[in-house]
Amino acid sequence: MMKVLLIIADGLGDRPSPVLGGKTPLEAAIKPNIDYLAKNGITGLIDPIAPGIIPGSDTSHLTYLGYDAYKYYTGRGPFEALGSGLKLEPGDIAFRANFATVDGNNIVRDRRAGRIRSGTDLLAKSLNMKIEDTDIFFKEGIEHRAALVLRGEGLSPEVSDNDPHEENVAVPKVVPLSKKGEKTARILNEFYDRSRKILNEHEVNREKREKSMPEANAILFRGGGVVPELPNFEIKHGIKGGYIAAVSLVAGICRLAGMKNFTPSGVTGSTDTNVVAKLKAAVEGLKEVDFILVNIKGTDIAGHDGNGMKKKEFIEKIDRAIGEVLMNEKDSLVIAFTGDHSTPASLKEHSSDPVPIFIHYKGSRRDGIENFNEMSVRGGTLRLRGNDLMNLLLSSANMAEKFGA
Amino acid sequence: MMKVLLIIADGLGDRPSPVLGGKTPLEAAIKPNIDYLAKNGITGLIDPIAPGIIPGSDTSHLTYLGYDAYKYYTGRGPFEALGSGLKLEPGDIAFRANFATVDGNNIVRDRRAGRIRSGTDLLAKSLNMKIEDTDIFFKEGIEHRAALVLRGEGLSPEVSDNDPHEENVAVPKVVPLSKKGEKTARILNEFYDRSRKILNEHEVNREKREKSMPEANAILFRGGGVVPELPNFEIKHGIKGGYIAAVSLVAGICRLAGMKNFTPSGVTGSTDTNVVAKLKAAVEGLKEVDFILVNIKGTDIAGHDGNGMKKKEFIEKIDRAIGEVLMNEKDSLVIAFTGDHSTPASLKEHSSDPVPIFIHYKGSRRDGIENFNEMSVRGGTLRLRGNDLMNLLLSSANMAEKFGA
Numbered sequence: 020m021m022k023v024l025l026i027i028a029d030g031l032g033d034r035p036s037p038v039l040g041g042k043t044p045l046e047a048a049i050k051p052n053i054d055y056l057a058k059n060g061i062t063g064l065i066d067p068i069a070p071g072i073i074p075g076s077d078t079s080h081l082t083y084l085g086y087d088a089y090k091y092y093t094g095r096g097p098f099e100a101l102g103s104g105l106k107l108e109p110g111d112i113a114f115r116a117n118f119a120t121v122d123g124n125n126i127v128r129d130r131r132a133g134r135i136r137s138g139t140d141l142l143a144k145s146l147n148m149k150i151e152d153t154d155i156f157f158k159e160g161i162e163h164r165a166a167l168v169l170r171g172e173g174l175s176p177e178v179s180d181n182d183p184h185e186e187n188v189a190v191p192k193v194v195p196l197s198k199k200g201e202k203t204a205r206i207l208n209e210f211y212d213r214s215r216k217i218l219n220e221h222e223v224n225r226e227k228r229e230k231s232m233p234e235a236n237a238i239l240f241r242g243g244g245v246v247p248e249l250p251n252f253e254i255k256h257g258i259k260g261g262y263i264a265a266v267s268l269v270a271g272i273c274r275l276a277g278m279k280n281f282t283p284s285g286v287t288g289s290t291d292t293n294v295v296a297k298l299k300a301a302v303e304g305l306k307e308v309d310f311i312l313v314n315i316k317g318t319d320i321a322g323h324d325g326n327g328m329k330k331k332e333f334i335e336k337i338d339r340a341i342g343e344v345l346m347n348e349k350d351s352l353v354i355a356f357t358g359d360h361s362t363p364a365s366l367k368e369h370s371s372d373p374v375p376i377f378i379h380y381k382g383s384r385r386d387g388i389e390n391f392n393e394m395s396v397r398g399g400t401l402r403l404r405g406n407d408l409m410n411l412l413l414s415s416a417n418m419a420e421k422f423g424a
Numbered sequence: 425m426m427k428v429l430l431i432i433a434d435g436l437g438d439r440p441s442p443v444l445g446g447k448t449p450l451e452a453a454i455k456p457n458i459d460y461l462a463k464n465g466i467t468g469l470i471d472p473i474a475p476g477i478i479p480g481s482d483t484s485h486l487t488y489l490g491y492d493a494y495k496y497y498t499g500r501g502p503f504e505a506l507g508s509g510l511k512l513e514p515g516d517i518a519f520r521a522n523f524a525t526v527d528g529n530n531i532v533r534d535r536r537a538g539r540i541r542s543g544t545d546l547l548a549k550s551l552n553m554k555i556e557d558t559d560i561f562f563k564e565g566i567e568h569r570a571a572l573v574l575r576g577e578g579l580s581p582e583v584s585d586n587d588p589h590e591e592n593v594a595v596p597k598v599v600p601l602s603k604k605g606e607k608t609a610r611i612l613n614e615f616y617d618r619s620r621k622i623l624n625e626h627e628v629n630r631e632k633r634e635k636s637m638p639e640a641n642a643i644l645f646r647g648g649g650v651v652p653e654l655p656n657f658e659i660k661h662g663i664k665g666g667y668i669a670a671v672s673l674v675a676g677i678c679r680l681a682g683m684k685n686f687t688p689s690g691v692t693g694s695t696d697t698n699v700v701a702k703l704k705a706a707v708e709g710l711k712e713v714d715f716i717l718v719n720i721k722g723t724d725i726a727g728h729d730g731n732g733m734k735k736k737e738f739i740e741k742i743d744r745a746i747g748e749v750l751m752n753e754k755d756s757l758v759i760a761f762t763g764d765h766s767t768p769a770s771l772k773e774h775s776s777d778p779v780p781i782f783i784h785y786k787g788s789r790r791d792g793i794e795n796f797n798e799m800s801v802r803g804g805t806l807r808l809r810g811n812d813l814m815n816l817l818l819s820s821a822n823m824a825e826k827f828g829a
Contacts, residue, residue, distance in 0.1 A: 034787055034788065034789050035787070035790060064805065068827060069812060069815070070806065070807075070808050070812040070815065071813070071814070071815025071816030071817070071819050071824070072819070072824075072827050073819050073824055073825070073826045073827060074827060074828060075826050075827060075828020076828065076829070077828040077829055078827050078828035079828070088827070088828070092827070092828055095829055098828065098829060099829060102829075363787075365787050366787075366822075368826075369826055370819065371815070371816065371819035371820075371824070372789060372805075373805065393789060394789065394790075394791065394805075397791065397803050397804060397805055398802075398803035402807050
């Protein structure tokens with residue numbers, strides 16, 4: 020039995036980039052350690068969900084960990100709330116929320132409160148409260164965005180939005196969409212009224228009034244869903260799992276799966292992160308658990324920025340960290356390296372292009388691929404869908420059971 | 425967002441052909457335009473249904489358009505009737521039918537009326553009628569083959585055949601196989617009796633009697649099924665779809681899906697068709713809709729004829745048309761080229777061999793395949809099943825929604 024290190028370079032896959040002479044960032048990057056492991060391991064392409072399906076980081080990480088995304092992905096409300104860093108529990112009801120500006124007649128004047136950029140942390144803090152037996156958590160995100168979470172008995176996402184999705188109309192009351200939603204609707208309407216009052220009197224908004232800036236004086240919410248109960252990772256797979264992720268969304272999913280957090284302090288979810296620290300923490304963590312997922316976000320950030328050069332350079336940074344931390348461990352670990360989806364710099368968005376993957380372990384088959392990239396691995400041993408991955412990692416590590424005799 | 429042109433060269437895939445020096449028609453064909461698009465796009469193999477399943481044109485086109493063939497393919501009756509050119513509606517009950525010869529005691533003497541070759545159009549016309557509230561449509565096919573369609577309230581395919589499937593036995597009465605089939609059985613028996621009379625007195629049969637040829641004096645029918653209600657293409661995929669197809673079966677499926685017909689006049693379903701006119705009509709149609717399927721039948725005809733050379737030459741004809749019409753459009757369209765199945769000339773029938781495919785669009789990955797054929801694309805980016813295709817085309821065109829965030 021070996022232990023498994025799954026390194027997910029977020030958004031790794033790409034398309035030919037003009038600034039890289041028509042090469043993809045992976046093709047152009049100087050990455051001797053990654054290429055060594057790929058050459059001496061097995062390689063291929065992976066469709067995180069299925070060909071043609073554009074994955075989110077949430078649906079792909081769920082799938083990679085062995086959870087059917089079509090069953091456990093319960094919508095943007097709960098998964099964006101996970102991404103806010105709130106420590107959610109199964110059964111919580113979560114919404115995407117906006118700070119908005121309404122007038123004295125409760126008419127929406129700006130759904131984004133002037134794309135407010137400061138003070139939302141203070142405003143959000145003031146909105147945590149208890150209504151009836153229900154705890155309400157509110158957490159700011161980027162600009163006007165936020166997450167609203169209800170935790171209590173007898174709650175349901177079967178309620179209407181209070182976000183009218185347009186401006187110059189009144190904020191509607193929340194109504195239950197079924198008998199189940201009655202309590203939730205009542206609590207949400209009470210939350211709205213109380214939050215109006217709290218926000219109106221808040222220091223942050225008082226300053227905005229003085230400066231004649233749009234006030235963040237109302238909360239609009241939409242896309243409610245229930246935080247899913249993921250079957251426990253250890254019970255499901257028979258091994259202890261851990262994770263290292265600076266990105267709240269990925270961390271939140273791993274936490275819901277009952278995996279242990281080994282994320283070292285000081286890492287970020289961007290290109291300035293300390294990859295060496297992450298990989299060292301992973302090697303250390305694997306003394307305690309059998310499997311660790313390491314998410315490295317910088318590749319995705321560079322892709323969303325449309326910066327193929329930065330993505331190439333960040334891949335080189337990952338490679339140096341692999342060289343420094345993992346090359347001495349390569350004979351005792353199963354090391355898998357892939358992305359959760361492609362984020363082509365030319366698109367600045369996720370795409371359905373399949374993602375290259377290598378799996379290296381002592382004694383494995385060797386595909387002999389010289390340069391690990393989207394094109395070279397096409398003829399490799401592996402042609403996977405995301406839901407194959409855990410099975411393959413477990414069997415590579417001799418931790419899987421035979422199906423039959 | 426780009427628009428999508430899906431070119432289906434019917435029966436495109438093949439096997440090594442002795443008359444082509446052991447090459448497949450695709451391998452042997454001189455096709456610089458197809459090869460250019462393949463080289464600069466992504467390539468691979470597609471199993472229209474699944475490996476080892478021999479597709480019909482009906483089941484593969486259903487699948488490619490995103491409809492589960494195991495759900496919507498309701499049998500040979502309705503789909504052969506679609507192929508007859510009858511404009512069917514969801515809920516119609518359709519049968520495969522034969523012109524047959526019976527004697528005075530209603531004993532089948534020839535199930536195929538001597539493989540009758542002429543006059544069936546006139547005979548068929550005489551059999552359109554109304555019984556009770558039910559409209560009956562009858563359309564001749566090739567030789568003795570025909571389609572019988574019932575349109576009315578309270579009909580069901582749950583009835584027995586009147587085709588005894590052997591000769592020198594009596595034509596049985598149709599019996600209902602369930603309560604639901606009672607009305608249909610009654611109407612079919614009435615149709616049989618009336619058609620016997622009409623055919624007996626028909627000029628065409630009078631001439632046959634004079635020449636002592638077998639008369640087409642009875643209709644045997646079998647394989648009844650209901651014409652399925654396909655979910656509307658535009659509602660299903662969120663885009664407007666059109667089609668160009670000289671083949672009634674393909675046109676009928678697209679029509680049932682609510683797609684718009686852009687088929688130019690004068691095209692045929694054979695190797696003498698005007699491919700340039702089809703592709704020009706497609707480019708023109710894409711000003712109006714987002715997606716057009718073009719079916720080009722000649723490749724399949726040549727395969728069924730066992731004529732690998734003719735298939736190669738027809739592929740070259742398609743290539744010239746692509747060169748003339750599409751090479752100026754290639755940066756603004758997603759161009760996909762594949763077959764709905766393989767029809768190896770050596771088999772003269774469909775086979776389950778996977779079919780090569782390329783997808784070309786500006787900025788795509790490039791597989792660098794030099795000659796587009798069954799063998800060269802094995803190491804390409806794509807390894808698809810038919811039900812992946814629409815998803816992949818939509819995501820290639822940036823018309824798909826992300827699954828998750």
